[in-house]
Amino acid sequence: MSKRKIIFMGTPDFAVPALEKLIASEHEIVAVYTAPPKPAGRGQELRKTAVHLIAEAAGLQILTPASLKTEQLPDADIAVVVAYGLLLPQHILSAPKYGCLNIHPSALPRWRGAAPLQRTIMAGDTKTAVCIMQMDAGLDTGAVLMREDFDLPAKIIAGELHDKCAEIGAHLTLETINNISSLKAIAQVEDGVTYAKKITKEDEKIDWSKPAQEIENIIRGLNPFPSAYFELNAQKIKVFAADVVEAKGEVGYTLDDSLTIACGEYALRITNLQKAGKRAMTAKEFLAGNKVTAVTSLL
Helix, strand or coil: CCCCEEEEEECCHHHHHHHHHHHCCCCEEEEEECCCCEEECCCCEEECCHHHHHHHHCCCCEECCCCCCCCCCCCCCEEEEECCCCCCCHHHHCCCCCCEEEEECCCCCCCEECCHHHHHHHCCCCEEEEEEEECCCCCCCCCEEEEEEEECCCCCCHHHHHHHHHHHHHHHHHHHHHCCCCCCCECCCCCCCCEECCCCHHHHECCCCCEHHHHHHHHHHCCCCCCEEEEECCEEEEEEEEEEECCCCCCCEECCCCCEEECCECEEEEEEEEECCCCCEEHHHHHHHCCCCCCCECC
């Protein structure tokens, strides 16, 4: 195995395991690119990204350009890009000897785009993958160098899938770099391409006219953030977990005093939820302080 010079480009928590894995390896990280610190919290103090903090603690060179249009990369063999947040122009993509590698948490070519983790669960997929992709100018269209497929547990939420894919991606990234000179890139087929569009406000509000299973998938796909919700007494109620129940009634109305709501097909019994400004709680805890009887409208 040859020691490689690496540029790391990443911003959120999802990128941290890969960076930590590379820091602990025998390879040399010549620079870390991440988003600039942003105001956050009540005091609006500048907050460094998760990647920035890890790189800083390791004594690595950190760069936070607002754009890469005129950026010239340091000399490197490989760039590893993980949820960086900036568009990479062609001169960046082709600068390192082996180009730019990207961790993509989906079974490419399924779920190219902005929100693959959420869309995988929201669509009810039972299998997914993590791919190490050779980046090109397209939207997640590059050839795949390494891939790990796995089954999804029935009740997995987006937060759990996020952590699992981050760890798998970190391992695969190091394996890819260790074997980069001998790996064969496999071009993506055009059959089965789907796009994971960005999560919108419309995605978050529960549409009770949909089948109960579809709504339950959406709830898990948006847990813990940004969360699915319904409105009760003009208050937004976030939903974190629910069970599908074989019952029926008027769509969008409760069927009992246990938060069972009729859907387009079957019903959904909510088990974990949160009022604005309150902690998450079980349905039993919620109902102790909020009276909900049969035939209450949640539309």
